[in-house]
Amino acid sequence: MTDRRRIFLLLAPALMVIGGLFLTGLGLTLLRSFRYMPALGLTDPDLAAYVAVLTRPDFLASLGFSLWIAAASTLIAAMLALASALLLRQSFPGRAVISFLVQLNLTIPHIVGAIGVLYLVSQSGVFARLARAAGMIAAPSDFPILTNDPDGIGIILLYVWKELPFITLILLSSLQTLGEDHEAVARSLGASRWQAVAHVLLPMISPALLSASALVFAFSFGAYEVPLILGANAPKALAVLAWQAQTEPDLVARPEAMAMAVITALIGLGLLLATLRSLRHRGLHAR
Amino acid sequence: MTTLGLAGLCKTYQGADHRALAGLDLTVESGTLTALLGPSGCGKTTAMKLVAGLLRPDAGDVLLDGRSVLALPPERRGVAMVFQNPLLFPHLTVAGNLGFGLRMRGLSPREIAARVEPMLERVRLDGLGPRRPVDLSGGQQQRAALARALILQPKVLLLDEPLSNLDPGLRDEMRCLIRGLQRETGITTLIVTHDQAEAVAIADRIALMLDGRLAQSGAPEDLYRRPATAEVAQFFGGVNFLPGRVAGGQFHATFGRLALAEAGLDREATVTIRPEAIRLGEGPNTLTGRVQEIAFLGTQSRVTLDLMATTLEALVAPDVAESLTVGQEIAVNLPAKALWVLPQP
Numbered sequence: 128m129t130d131r132r133r134i135f136l137l138l139a140p141a142l143m144v145i146g147g148l149f150l151t152g153l154g155l156t157l158l159r160s161f162r163y164m165p166a167l168g169l170t171d172p173d174l175a176a177y178v179a180v181l182t183r184p185d186f187l188a189s190l191g192f193s194l195w196i197a198a199a200s201t202l203i204a205a206m207l208a209l210a211s212a213l214l215l216r217q218s219f220p221g222r223a224v225i226s227f228l229v230q231l232n233l234t235i236p237h238i239v240g241a242i243g244v245l246y247l248v249s250q251s252g253v254f255a256r257l258a259r260a261a262g263m264i265a266a267p268s269d270f271p272i273l274t275n276d277p278d279g280i281g282i283i284l285l286y287v288w289k290e291l292p293f294i295t296l297i298l299l300s301s302l303q304t305l306g307e308d309h310e311a312v313a314r315s316l317g318a319s320r321w322q323a324v325a326h327v328l329l330p331m332i333s334p335a336l337l338s339a340s341a342l343v344f345a346f347s348f349g350a351y352e353v354p355l356i357l358g359a360n361a362p363k364a365l366a367v368l369a370w371q372a373q374t375e376p377d378l379v380a381r382p383e384a385m386a387m388a389v390i391t392a393l394i395g396l397g398l399l400l401a402t403l404r405s406l407r408h409r410g411l412h413a414r
Numbered sequence: 415m416t417t418l419g420l421a422g423l424c425k426t427y428q429g430a431d432h433r434a435l436a437g438l439d440l441t442v443e444s445g446t447l448t449a450l451l452g453p454s455g456c457g458k459t460t461a462m463k464l465v466a467g468l469l470r471p472d473a474g475d476v477l478l479d480g481r482s483v484l485a486l487p488p489e490r491r492g493v494a495m496v497f498q499n500p501l502l503f504p505h506l507t508v509a510g511n512l513g514f515g516l517r518m519r520g521l522s523p524r525e526i527a528a529r530v531e532p533m534l535e536r537v538r539l540d541g542l543g544p545r546r547p548v549d550l551s552g553g554q555q556q557r558a559a560l561a562r563a564l565i566l567q568p569k570v571l572l573l574d575e576p577l578s579n580l581d582p583g584l585r586d587e588m589r590c591l592i593r594g595l596q597r598e599t600g601i602t603t604l605i606v607t608h609d610q611a612e613a614v615a616i617a618d619r620i621a622l623m624l625d626g627r628l629a630q631s632g633a634p635e636d637l638y639r640r641p642a643t644a645e646v647a648q649f650f651g652g653v654n655f656l657p658g659r660v661a662g663g664q665f666h667a668t669f670g671r672l673a674l675a676e677a678g679l680d681r682e683a684t685v686t687i688r689p690e691a692i693r694l695g696e697g698p699n700t701l702t703g704r705v706q707e708i709a710f711l712g713t714q715s716r717v718t719l720d721l722m723a724t725t726l727e728a729l730v731a732p733d734v735a736e737s738l739t740v741g742q743e744i745a746v747n748l749p750a751k752a753l754w755v756l757p758q759p
Contacts, residue, residue: 218428308501314488315466315495316515317566322489326518330505 153392160385167378176382177390186387188362193391196279196364197348200286205340207287208294213324215295216302233292237285241356244285249274274357281357282364286347294339301335302328334406341402345395365391416478416492416569416602418442418465423474425460434460436626437474442570442619447596447603448631449617451610453649457626458606462572465604466495478569489518494563495572498579500555502547508558509534509543515566529565537561537591553584557591564595571596573605577612589616610650614638622646639688640754647686647756653727654692656685660755669721670701675750684756687748689716692728694738697747705742708735719746 158164161172180186215226232240247253255270264270274281309331313323329336347353354364363371365387372384423438435457442448450458463469465476467488475482483491494515502511512533513526521529534540537557539550547555556576563571573592577585593616596603607613613620614634621631629649630642641647644655658667663677665685672685694717703719703726715735719726726746738744 308497308499309503311463311466311468311488312495312497312501313503313514313518314468315493315572316562317489317518318515319487319489319518322518326514327503331503333505 156385156388159382160389162382164378164381169382176386180383180386180390183383185362186365186368189365189368190390192279192362193348193354193365196282196286196354197344199279200283200290200347201340201344203283204287204290204343205294205336208291208298208339209329209336211291211295212298212302213328215299229292229295231292232289233296235289237289237350238352238356240285240289241353244281244288244357245274248281248284275359277359277362279354279358279364282354285353285357286343290343290347294336294343297335297339298332301332305331337402337406341398345398348398349391349395415444415600417444417480418570418602418604419475419477419480420461420465421475421477423461423464423476424472425457425464425469426472433626435464435471435474438623438626438628440621440628440631442602442604442621444602445600446618447593447605447616448619448621449613450604450606450621450623451613451649452608452623452629454608456623458608458623459574461623462495462574462604462606465570466493466572467491468495492569493572494566494568494570495574496556496559496563496576498575500547500552500559502550502555502558502562504547506547507543508539508545508547508550511547511558512543512562512565514562519566533561533565536564536595553580553588556580556584556588560588560592560595564599564601567599568601571601571603573603575606575608577607578609585612592616622649624649639752641686642757644684644686644756651689652686653689654687655756656687656724656726658683658685660685665753665755667724669724672699672701672748672753673750674753674755676755678755681758683758686754686756687726687752689727689729690714691749691752692726692730693747693749694728694730694734694744695747696745697749699748699750699753700745701748702743703746705738705740705744708738708740710735719744721746 158172160176161174162169162176163172211229215222215229245252249255250267250270250272252274255264255267258264258270259267273284305328309327310323313327314320318326349366351364351366351370354367358364358367369384369387369391372380372387375381375384418441420438420440423435424433425435426433438457438461440450440461450461452458460469464471467483467486471484476484478492483493502508503514506514509527509530512530516526516529530543531540534543537560539554539557539561542550542554547558550558556579560573560576576592577588580588589612592603592605605613605616617634619631620634620637622629622637624645630637630646637646638650641650641652644652647655656665656667658665659681660666660674660677660683661680663674665672665674665677665683667685674685701721703721705717706720706725707718709716709718710732711729713732714729715732717728717730717735717738719728728746
């Protein structure tokens, strides 16, 4: 058996899952988004669903909201992860314990985290009660609205908490691969500690930071369960809006749900391509 | 021109069971190229990093022109270091790498360009400034790393085994380049190597480190011909150690008496002679020995000799060795000038 055939056979199970489930699902979604649903008598594909979606004010608000929560949570998580990774790469007493705590929430499902956020920072949550007990507020309803709010603060909080360790781990791995020699060279060439970090370390770990951030952005942009639990009634996150359209009793609304899903996927894909292009342009590759 | 001094430097790494440096004293004279020589793990790179300020010593001091620089961070010591690997910054072009230190000093892009171009020429990288490091060969990368340090005109240049990752041909080329640039600039340079031939070939002076301490420093010939200890002699390939007694300007051993060029005080002593200094044949300091073994080594042959239960090794031309047979008795000439009485510890 040739090497090529053996590799293909070994990859076959994975290819079947990807091809059979993902590509078939994607194909059906695309067809329905173009309003090709023979069961409903729709046999002439068109762009009507896309036109309808892109002119719906609630869709545009949802798009903006999803972009906001994804961008804010990614940016905050990336900055905190960078600081954490720079600290955790050094050896100090208690480092192992702190590393464990940072990584602990990787194992906790998003939905559990979302319920935890509700218990902690909603107006009926633990912090509101503690603030009232401490005399800081007169009633729990005086506590700032941090969940189910139109700014998505609760959602952002949850994503930052959940994605921070993910980016931190990737950065720590990248930093460990790099070692300390490049920084040492920079110092011996006259760079201060911060100059060495800014001019050498950051550019060298930026592929890892960019890749991890792109993944986090794409995930938080298209995720459903957290905005459903912690989001406001309006605007809704894109995934929530799409799912609502999908579960409408009127089947004619399905193409719009599919169009929303396709637009969400296209934005994610566009981001991925932009990230890859940026890395290639800089002559760097993710470590 | 700066004199570098290391005074009683001690360093133990966290968790290590022995000291990397156990009181290293060394003076690198202004404008010289000194090789810090020693086997792997003897503390050479640690010493370099302490000079560069990348590590802090447990005890001792680093002095530039007699002034301690321990309190200064690496960027303010005026010491540039080139590592074993070129460690060029992959996100910068070759020119960007060369100009890095100047940029950190706040020079304008025009000033940087004015210094980078001539330096690229000096290390024969002209025209390669816009390329990325990954597009350079190993030798070109190491030349760029050297240029990146030299362009800063540091007070002291530290080279940590810069030739060890290069092919033999490139190594010779790089060695000549380092020697030439050092003579041209007069920068006080300390080069780390574990290769004694490389140290002899490149350095004005050699400082041999063994077990975290300075074993001997001096001109290459001093360490080669006049080792301070048996360990120093062994490091330089010395294998002949003859026990006996120095008396009246002669060396008295079980196998006979030998005249000495430099005898010193009468005492029990060990005399050493380099294998290549031994002549097979008659001469003024001749003994009789029996050929024990002959080994062909390529450009030379090693002849093992028995001098009344004392073993000597001689390196001779292969054609000389070919005329010998194992068990043959021959005259062994040990020139007085080549006999060195090891100093008392």
